Amino acid sequence: xxxxxxxxxxxxxxxxxxxxxxxxxxxxxxxxxxxxxxxxxxxxxxxxxxxxxxxxxxxxxxxxxxxxxxxxxxxxxxxxxxxxxxxxxxxxxxxxxxxxxxxxxxxxxxxxxxxxxxxxxxxxxxxxxxxxxxxxxxxxxxxxxxxxxxxxxxxxxxxxxxxxxxxxxxxxxxxxxxxxxxxxxxxxxxxxxxxxxxxxxxxxxxxxxxxxxxxxxxxxxxxxxxxxxxxxxxxxxxxxxxxxxxxxxxxxxxxxxxx
Numbered sequence: 045x046x047x048x049x050x051x052x053x054x055x056x057x058x059x060x061x062x063x064x065x066x067x068x069x070x071x072x073x074x075x076x077x078x079x080x081x082x083x084x085x086x087x088x089x090x091x092x093x094x095x096x097x098x099x100x101x102x103x104x105x106x107x108x109x110x111x112x113x114x115x116x117x118x119x120x121x122x123x124x125x126x127x128x129x130x131x132x133x134x135x136x137x138x139x140x141x142x143x144x145x146x147x148x149x150x151x152x153x154x155x156x157x158x159x160x161x162x163x164x165x166x167x168x169x170x171x172x173x174x175x176x177x178x179x180x181x182x183x184x185x186x187x188x189x190x191x192x193x194x195x196x197x198x199x200x201x202x203x204x205x206x207x208x209x210x211x212x213x214x215x216x217x218x219x220x221x222x223x224x225x226x227x228x229x230x231x232x233x234x235x236x237x238x239x240x241x242x243x244x245x246x247x248x249x250x251x252x253x254x255x256x257x258x259x260x261x262x263x264x265x266x267x268x269x270x271x272x273x274x275x276x277x278x279x280x281x282x283x284x285x286x287x288x289x290x291x292x293x294x295x296x297x298x299x300x301x302x303x
């Protein structure tokens with residue numbers, strides 16, 4: 045018996061490292077998966093890896109209400125309903141001080157990272173309610189509990205989704221909908237490589253990752269390590285967990301290593 049036998053999960057940001065890892069782990073536990081992203085080719089590869097009987101994908105812009113409704117409808121049409129939603133889609137934006145930050149980029153980060161979560165909650169909560177309840181997991185970040193120079197849009201967005209989570213947890217409780225955030229530290233994915241490049245750090249040298257060395261465990265996390273926490277929160281193992289902020293951060297929220 046798998047932890048997600050008979051359950052249907054939507055995963056946004058399904059083409060990224062954490063989304064792909066979660067899809068494979070959820071499927072291995074018996075879940076049926078709808079993957080959502082803009083990168084159709086990457087989604088197709090992941091679905092092929094999992095199997096067409098257990099996974100499908102929808103190319104959609106999470107900032108668009110109609111396309112959000114469409115991916116929820118696709119899960120209902122394909123697999124009969126929605127039990128779990130992993131609202132994971134996000135972008136990092138640029139690394140610039142507030143005074144130099146491009147306004148259009150700020151708006152784009154907020155649209156994907158915050159509006160995308162809001163729309164996901166708006167349209168997926170009724171579908172989960174129709175199944176008698178379920179779980180929503182929102183990907184925040186250690187950026188959701190602290191500041192960081194040069195990342196104003198990303199920091200603001202990851203703080204904001206914690207507020208959305210807490211509100212949704214209260215509003216969803218009567219329908220047995222649990223809502224939590226997962227807050228990763230830097231994870232070894234495309235996003236951290238992009239940030240390293242913007243900061244002029246040697247991302248091509250796997251033995252020399254300066255940001256990783258500031259973390260208590262002195263390494264980046266792996267996507268699977270985040271996905272296993274998402275599995276816990278998506279499954280009935282976390283049946284009394286809602287409204288929570290769950291760190292998966294190698295000790296970052298406890299503080300930095302001394303120089």
